[in-house]
Amino acid sequence: RTLFSAVALFLVLTVFTFAEDSLTGLMFAFPAEGELLRQKSEIKDSIKIADKTFYTGKLEGKPIVLVEAGVGLVASAMTTQILIDNFKPGRIIFTGICGSVDRDYKIGDMAIPIKWIIHDYGRYDSSGFRLFQTKEKRFIYHLPDANLLALAGEAAKDKEVKFHPI
Secondary structure, X not given: OHHHHHHHHHHHHHHHHHOOOOOEEEEEOOHHHHHHHHHHOEEEEEEEEOOEEEEEEEEOOEEEEEEEOOOOHHHHHXXXXXXXXXXXXXXXXXXXXXXXXXXXXOOXXXXXXXXXXXXXXXXXXOOEEEEOOOOOOOOEEEOOOHHHHHHXXXXXXXXXXXOOOO
16 A cells, blocks of 8 residues: 555656646545655645545645545545635546456556546436446546646656556
């Protein structure tokens, strides 16, 4: 876990080197994922909103808001919306644990996806849970910000970290 956190921190810090000076929202799901970020940051203040603590300060001289989103899509969506509404970040970076359907990836590997899939997105109705899937659209894909993806690639190349699209 420490190695994973260190690698994640390395990429966040390196992306910061290239990023503009607007506020960056940094999110993580579990306390251990944000511990190293908090240690490396100059935290100036904190505010509690909807039972979430948002830490403001600087990381590598750049303005940040750091927050633990919690686990799951609902917690992440809620925390992201609070972050946007109250702090107006120029970008949001979510760092933490994820899963992969590619068996080549092992525990501790760093993954920066060119797209990610929501496989269990749906709704509840009188018949129970229904996936939003059709024959043409089996999964819902989300794409990262192209500029941040390019910055991550540059950061990995500069530090000789293996980086390839997944």
